[in-house]
Amino acid sequence: MGKLKIVLIDDDEERARFVSDRLTSHDFEVVASIAIDHRGLFNPEPLQADVILLDMDHPHRDIIENCVASYDLPTVLFTKSSDKETIKQAIEAGVTAYIVDGIEPERLQTILEISIEQYKKHKQLEQDLQDTKAKLADRKDIEKAKVLLMRLHGLREDDAFQLLRKNAMSHRVTMGEMARRLLDAQQLLNSHLRD
Secondary structure, eight states: OOOOEEEEEESOHHHHHHHHHHHHHTTOEEEEEEEOOTTSOOOOOOOOOSEEEEEOSSOOHHHHHHHHHHHOSOEEEEESOOOHHHHHHHHHHTOSEEEESOOOHHHHHHHHHHHHHHHHHHHHHHHHHHHHHHHHHHHHHHHHHHHHHHHHHOOOHHHHHHHHHHHHHHTTOOHHHHHHHHHHHHHHHHHHHHO
């Protein structure tokens, strides 16, 4: 892995400058150093980075969630707080790693690389879960559409499936999408007939 690009977010402006200088001197690229104001607010900006490094004396869940949502990058939190509830809330807010210690640039490369890999794995699991849910929803809709075609046209199950498949291919959509179109059209007709 090449030179890591870091967004440093700190709740102490003076410490942020110090940490940023130390990171730069240890061959990290600090693409942004952002100080959080006394209300915990900052203006996120689009940045090309590998990881977010949060350095906070008193981590707050809403600030962490804002960072995670704003950047969608691995987020490593360095803090002095070892409070179990704070750790739990930080992890629930999306922190990739929670380090109770000061930032030691000599150890940081390994910590960040592990965090980046964990983040990638987590993102892949989320994507796999979404894909599985979408496939299950497609199967349910395809089954409903087949039943509808069988009832409306007196088709056998296999013929209803083939008709649905043929229409999906001719419209260049998935079978799930074709099934939803058919079900939506049927629902529209039913509600129109009732009115």
